[in-house]
Amino acid sequence: MQPGLQAYLTVAGILFAIGFFGVLLRKNTLVIYMCLELMLTASTLALVAFSRFYDTMDGALFVFFIITVAAAEVAVGLAIIVALYRRRRTVEVDELNYLKH
């Protein structure tokens, strides 16, 4: 059976759910960041599938902007994590609780 639009959307949905699961479950900031990237990638997969099956270029062009924003976000986010590590010597989110006490 030839995989159709629904098959691609299902894969994209499962990938997004796994990314969300990782953000909820993991405590390491770097892994949380990777899971965020996974969610962004899942959204690009859905956009490309829509764009291909409905024969329009707009979705594929929008993927460009998502990749740009993701690259900028990774650069700034990792700089923040390094700055945090310099000060606190940890990247675990449950040890970053200064505002709590």
Added chain:
Amino acid sequence: MSAFLFYFFSALTILAALLVVLNREAVTSAMCMIVALSGVAVLFVLLQAYFLAVLQIVVYAGAVMVLFLFIIMLLDTTARRIHVTEMNLVFGVAALVALAGGAIWLAHQYPNVTDLPAIQQLPTDQAPLAYATAAKTFGFGLFTRYMLPFQVAGFLLLIAMVGVIVLSKRPMVDGTKPPSGDPLR
């Protein structure tokens, strides 16, 4: 053949994505992430988005993941047990199942188009830009209809660059050099 490739690579992608979440070592997670992103690139090829597949490999699996690996190895965080309380695990799995189920349900609300429409290789000038494989199509779309977002994206990259430089600059107190030694201090 294309159906087999689709099922094989989507299974590989989902498995690698699960391993990203479940691995203890951040480095292993990053390696699995490269596999998952490459799998998505293969799915792009199956959708005949060749240019985006190359971009995915170069930008995501290449640049972004190298940056991730560099930071993981620079910070040298020790692997620790993923200590999850049962409550967290139950909520996490419930969220996973609910979100995946909802996404699958939503995906089945769309009419299932199985036939790929015929594509041109080069862009044509019809009103909604039709799907075409050549990299030229992307340039055509970006420099006509999406000119303003394109400029804004460029400006966003500039802001990100300035932000990263400001963030990673060491604070200098009254002009004296910070003590050297540990590169992270």
